[in-house]
Amino acid sequence: MSSNAALQCVRRLFERPKAGHAGTLDPFATGLLPICLGEATKFAGIPLAAHKTYEAVVTLGLATSTGDSTGAALFSxxxxxxxxRLPETLEGFRGEFDQVPPMFSALKHKGQPLYKYARAGAEVERAPRRVHIFQLDILSASKQDVTLLVRCSKGTYIRTLAHDIGVRLGCGGHLAALRRTRIGTLDVHDAVTLDSLASMNLSQRIKHVHPADLVLAELPxxxxxxxSASAVLQGRPVEGPSQGVSGMVRLYDDAGRFLGLAVRDAQGRVVPKRMCSRPLLGSRQII
Structure with missing residues (x-):
C-alpha cells in the first residue's frame, strides 16, 4: 500500500478531515507513517527533517536494478x-558521507520523478547528497540475510545503503524488507494499525489521535x-520571555495550550510562522 493510499484510508475512517502524512514510505515498506489531521497538517513538514530509524533486511549475493526485491537481477x-567481513564493512558507512540517490525514487528531474525515467529505461545523472548514519548495528545474520538497525538523517536511502554494502563486500546485495520504527520522538510502538482503526467506531478512533504539537516535540x-498569546495568534511578533531559547520554537499560552510555531530572532522577538487558528490541547498538558 502506498503512503497516499494509507492516508486516504485514515481520512475516510475519520469522516474526511483535512489530512497529510509526515514522511513517505515505499509501498513495500512497513512501520511508522505519521498522519496529521486538521490543524496538525500545518506542521506535517517538520518531521521530514527529523532523524529516522529503520530495521532493514539486506539480502546479500544478489544486486537488483531497483536496489530492492522488486527489481531485475543485475549481479550475483x-x-x-x-x-x-561485515562488521568492518559497516564501519565504513557510519558517520557522514555522500550518497547518490537511486533512480527508483521520487526525486524530481525536470518536473518528473526519477522512477518514471527509470521505468522508461533512461538514466539521469544525480548529484550526491550528504547523509549521516548515526547508528548501524547488526540485529541478526543468517546464511544470506542480515537484519540491520539504521538510525540516519533525512534523505538517506536505505535501498542504496543495502546496494552499496553489497558492493563493498563484493557479492552484491539488495533491500529485501524495510520497517520504519521511529521518526524523531515518534515511535512505532505508540502507533495503531489501519486494521485496528477500521474495527473501531469514531469515538474509539479519536482516542488514538495525539495532540498536534507531538510532531514538534524535538523543538524547544x-x-x-x-x-502575547493573543498577539501571536493574530500573526503579530511579540517580545519573548527571558527563557534563553532561540531559533524555531513551539509556543504555548499560560494554560499550556499549544499556539503554533515561531522563530525567536537575535533580538529576542517571537515571530509567528505557522499558527493554529485557536489554542489547542497541547502534549505538555497531558504529561
Whole structure:
C-alpha cells in the first residue's frame, strides 16, 4: 500500500478531515507513517527533517536494478565468509558521507520523478547528497540475510545503503524488507494499525489521535502571557520571555495550550510562522 493510499484510508475512517502524512514510505515498506489531521497538517513538514530509524533486511549475493526485491537481477556473487567481513564493512558507512540517490525514487528531474525515467529505461545523472548514519548495528545474520538497525538523517536511502554494502563486500546485495520504527520522538510502538482503526467506531478512533504539537516535540518551547498569546495568534511578533531559547520554537499560552510555531530572532522577538487558528490541547498538558 502506498503512503497516499494509507492516508486516504485514515481520512475516510475519520469522516474526511483535512489530512497529510509526515514522511513517505515505499509501498513495500512497513512501520511508522505519521498522519496529521486538521490543524496538525500545518506542521506535517517538520518531521521530514527529523532523524529516522529503520530495521532493514539486506539480502546479500544478489544486486537488483531497483536496489530492492522488486527489481531485475543485475549481479550475483558468493556470500562465503561475508559475516566475518561485515562488521568492518559497516564501519565504513557510519558517520557522514555522500550518497547518490537511486533512480527508483521520487526525486524530481525536470518536473518528473526519477522512477518514471527509470521505468522508461533512461538514466539521469544525480548529484550526491550528504547523509549521516548515526547508528548501524547488526540485529541478526543468517546464511544470506542480515537484519540491520539504521538510525540516519533525512534523505538517506536505505535501498542504496543495502546496494552499496553489497558492493563493498563484493557479492552484491539488495533491500529485501524495510520497517520504519521511529521518526524523531515518534515511535512505532505508540502507533495503531489501519486494521485496528477500521474495527473501531469514531469515538474509539479519536482516542488514538495525539495532540498536534507531538510532531514538534524535538523543538524547544516558550510559554507566553495572555496578551502575547493573543498577539501571536493574530500573526503579530511579540517580545519573548527571558527563557534563553532561540531559533524555531513551539509556543504555548499560560494554560499550556499549544499556539503554533515561531522563530525567536537575535533580538529576542517571537515571530509567528505557522499558527493554529485557536489554542489547542497541547502534549505538555497531558504529561
Amino acid at each position: 556473487g558468493s556470500v562465503d565468509g561475508y559475516i566475518d 518551547w516558550l510559554g507566553l502571557d495572555p496578551l
